[in-house]
């Protein structure tokens with residue numbers, strides 16, 4: 001099902017969008033190497049500029065991928081060498097960033113919000129942007145009505161990677177939450193979806209760039225994938241969302257036969273919900289776990305690994321709990337093994353909080 005033109009509340013929504021876009025500004029962020037064209041709320045760029053040395057240079061990476069045709073999926077990226085969990089695959093600034101509410105704008109009006117950003121792009125960036133896939137192309141349906149989106153909104157809606165700006169970069173958060181943005185990238189937007197993805201993109205505010213990490217070991221020639229939708233949800237829900245937003249049917253093993261995967265993912269989701277936002281583990285605080293909780297955490301870690309969901313925050317949560325409990329139990333070789341795994345989760349947000357601690361370094365070796 002493609003997104004169609006909206007009817008009922010169209011006028012109201014258009015005026016909301018006009019107000020919204022009036023409060024926004026086209027701006028450029030980056031350096032000689034790569035720049036991003038952004039359609040930002042007023043004050044957002046200024047907030048970024050307060051980060052010392054902003055924008056930090058991009059990290060240099062050894063070439064790790066190439067773009068190829070993937071049967072049934074269009075273009076995609078494959079690894080050109082063996083990658084280890086935690087390896088940095090690429091580091092790039094988005095071609096374009098805009099508030100998500102504008103990306104959902106009503107066509108054809110919505111197109112105009114992005115035209116100015118496109119006009120500001122360097123020629124090679126514009127070519128890369130316009131070459132991206134568009135699964136929302138406007139076309140006539142059986143009744144002769146035009147459904148789909150204009151070319152720019154279509155590309156943004158097909159290729160946007162959700163981006164939550166750091167709290168300090170959103171001058172007017174709504175309800176205490178930073179407002180979501182959508183970022184279109186030359187390479188990361190070429191990653192196809194998997195419900196057991198082998199990469200994870202992490203936005204690095206100080207360099208205004210996405211860092212793409214290997215979420216587990218990857219062999220040379222393997223397709224690189226990322227998650228498009230919530231992959232703890234049951235296969236039927238994932239399929240419905242993928243069809244509606246990206247117009248394809250996922251044929252990964254977890255979708256083809258969900259009988260084992262769905263109950264496992266439900267268990268992982270329930271565990272993640274119980275632990276969400278709790279400061280149970282500091283990695284160097286050494287909390288203990290009773291035998292049942294210890295066994296439950298071990299099972300969770302195994303389930304997450306067998307489902308290929310190591311990129312999810314719950315994986316690092318469970319590793320931290322197990323590391324600390326293993327130390328308390330004097331199971332030191334197990335603690336070291338788990339710490340080395342956690343050390344490879346380079347995309348974990350609170351890494352800085354523990355990785356310099358001497359006890360942590362002793363465990364990782």
Ligand SMILES: C[S@@+](CC[C@H](N)C(=O)[O-])C[C@H]1O[C@@H](n2cnc3c(N)ncnc32)[C@H](O)[C@@H]1O
Nearest residue numbers: 073074075133135158159189190192193246248
């Ligand atoms: C963000 S683009 C990914 C790159 C795209 N394949 C290309 O040719 O540039 C999203 C589109 O890729 C295709 N796609 C992504 N993941 C897929 C998958 N697992 N199976 C089939 N098609 C997929 C769908 O057409 C989807 O709308």
